[in-house]
Amino acid sequence: MQQLTRRELNRRLLQLGIGFPLLATGLYGCAGTEKAEETQGEDSAGGTPTSLRILILGGTSFIGPHQVAYALSRGHKVSTFTRGKTKPSVHADLFDQVEMLIGDREDNLTALENREWDVVIDNSGRNVDWTTRTAELLKDKVGLYLYTSSTGVYYPYLGDDIVETTETLTVEPEGIEDEDEKIEYWYGVMKTNSENAAKKAFGEDRTIIVRPTYMIGPADLTDRFIYWPIRLAKGGEIMLPGKAEDPVQYIDVRDVAEWIIRLAEDKTTGTFNAVGPVDAATNAEFGRKAIEVFDVESTLVQVDDYDFLLAEKVPYLVPWVPPIGKNYGSSLVSNKKALATGLTCRSLATSIKDTHDWWYSDALTEERRQEYEGKEDGLLAREGDILARWKERQG
Ligand SMILES: NC(=O)c1ccc[n+]([C@@H]2O[C@H](COP(=O)([O-])OP(=O)(O)OC[C@H]3O[C@@H](n4cnc5c(N)ncnc54)[C@H](OP(=O)(O)O)[C@@H]3O)[C@@H](O)[C@H]2O)c1
Numbered sequence: 001m002q003q004l005t006r007r008e009l010n011r012r013l014l015q016l017g018i019g020f021p022l023l024a025t026g027l028y029g030c031a032g033t034e035k036a037e038e039t040q041g042e043d044s045a046g047g048t049p050t051s052l053r054i055l056i057l058g059g060t061s062f063i064g065p066h067q068v069a070y071a072l073s074r075g076h077k078v079s080t081f082t083r084g085k086t087k088p089s090v091h092a093d094l095f096d097q098v099e100m101l102i103g104d105r106e107d108n109l110t111a112l113e114n115r116e117w118d119v120v121i122d123n124s125g126r127n128v129d130w131t132t133r134t135a136e137l138l139k140d141k142v143g144l145y146l147y148t149s150s151t152g153v154y155y156p157y158l159g160d161d162i163v164e165t166t167e168t169l170t171v172e173p174e175g176i177e178d179e180d181e182k183i184e185y186w187y188g189v190m191k192t193n194s195e196n197a198a199k200k201a202f203g204e205d206r207t208i209i210v211r212p213t214y215m216i217g218p219a220d221l222t223d224r225f226i227y228w229p230i231r232l233a234k235g236g237e238i239m240l241p242g243k244a245e246d247p248v249q250y251i252d253v254r255d256v257a258e259w260i261i262r263l264a265e266d267k268t269t270g271t272f273n274a275v276g277p278v279d280a281a282t283n284a285e286f287g288r289k290a291i292e293v294f295d296v297e298s299t300l301v302q303v304d305d306y307d308f309l310l311a312e313k314v315p316y317l318v319p320w321v322p323p324i325g326k327n328y329g330s331s332l333v334s335n336k337k338a339l340a341t342g343l344t345c346r347s348l349a350t351s352i353k354d355t356h357d358w359w360y361s362d363a364l365t366e367e368r369r370q371e372y373e374g375k376e377d378g379l380l381a382r383e384g385d386i387l388a389r390w391k392e393r394q395g
Pocket residue numbers: 017018019020021057058059060061062063064065081082083084085086087103104105106122123124125126148149150151211212213214215216222
């Protein structure tokens with residue numbers, strides 16, 4: 001991919017208003033097991049759900065359209081609340097069945113006043129005050145508040161097995177010099193305090209907190225993972241940065257979106273990490289599965305020297321994040337509780353193929369694709385030279 005520097009990536013994500021666990025290193029996609037693949041699309045609740053009135057704060061960017069599609073397919077009624085700026089790049093045809101409310105979380109919630117829903121899904125919460133205001137406004141009119149949080153609440157990731165009760169950030173520490181670290185801390189604190197604002201207004205027994213790791217899949221405008229679908233489809237020698245044994249985690253956005261709707265149907269309150277794949281995976285396993293996705297001749301070249309990668313401006317590549325320092329445990333987040341409550345994972349092959357097809361569909365303009373694929377200092381352009389230097393060094 002045209003590898004963005006951490007700073008460029010952080011800036012881009014903030015511009016998009018998109019969340020990011022593990023900004024500095026990060027990553028994930030969802031390589032499900034065969035078993036998980038078999039369960040794809042099944043109704044984990046085992047029956048036809050009662051029709052719900054669902055309000056999605058957001059709903060038109062990445063996770064939102066997948067929630068809309070799944071909710072409609074299960075007979076629910078959906079309202080979205082946005083500024084009317086972002087247009088869905090998947091399932092756009094379904095939005096004529098959606099009540100699209102317009103306002104601004106910053107200063108105009110009029111469209112939400114004096115209305116009732118069974119559940120509100122807060123996707124667009126990236127400011128504690130926004131969540132405080134909507135939760136306070138809706139607490140007597142809506143049954144459940146589901147806040148889409150992030151595993152970013154656990155930053156710095158210092159543990160081996162990060163579970164839902166692991167301490168989360170509530171205050172930004174003083175004295176942090178590194179700009180990217182500051183953003184990581186800000187994001188984690190903002191997400192934790194937003195979770196708390198939702199719980200304060202609705203009470204723990206009416207609140208659901210979902211903490212996704214990096215999400216991959218169609219409609220992802222972050223350019224964090226698209227390197228893989230593009231590069232794997234071309235074939236040849238493909239760089240796999242990181243050590244073979246480095247842990248990796250990731251989740252298909254559709255698995256999170258659909259599970260969120262089922263949590264709402266089942267009124268399963270509580271806090272849940274939304275992390276795949278089902279079983280712990282290494283970087284090498286990710287590479288092995290990824291390289292089989294397209295029917296082209298290709299070989300992976302494992303580039304396993306962190307210093308070399310850093311010098312070559314490949315500090316991370318979703319789903320690989322060097323598991324060192326504050327990112328030690330970024331891919332060691334437990335998904336046990338989520339799996340026990342119905343999270344399923346598509347196969348990595350499905351995520352990569354579908355993301356590839358979306359990227360080359362009419363949903364995106366050629367100009368948008370070129371913004372990534374044509375970037376002169378991007379990883380797609382630099383990969384060949386990096387591999388040549390790596391081989392020279394290896395003798
Ligand atoms: N991407 C990841 O890997 C990842 C990982 C972990 C957690 N998360 C979290 O997942 C959540 C979902 O993000 P998403 O992009 O997929 O959500 P989404 O619901 O698909 O899209 C974000 C929505 O927010 C709306 N919005 C932005 N500013 C607004 C404002 N001032 N007032 C009202 N609406 C506004 C946008 O529409 P308009 O522009 O039209 O207003 C858009 O519909 C985020 O909270 C993020 O922190 C993401």
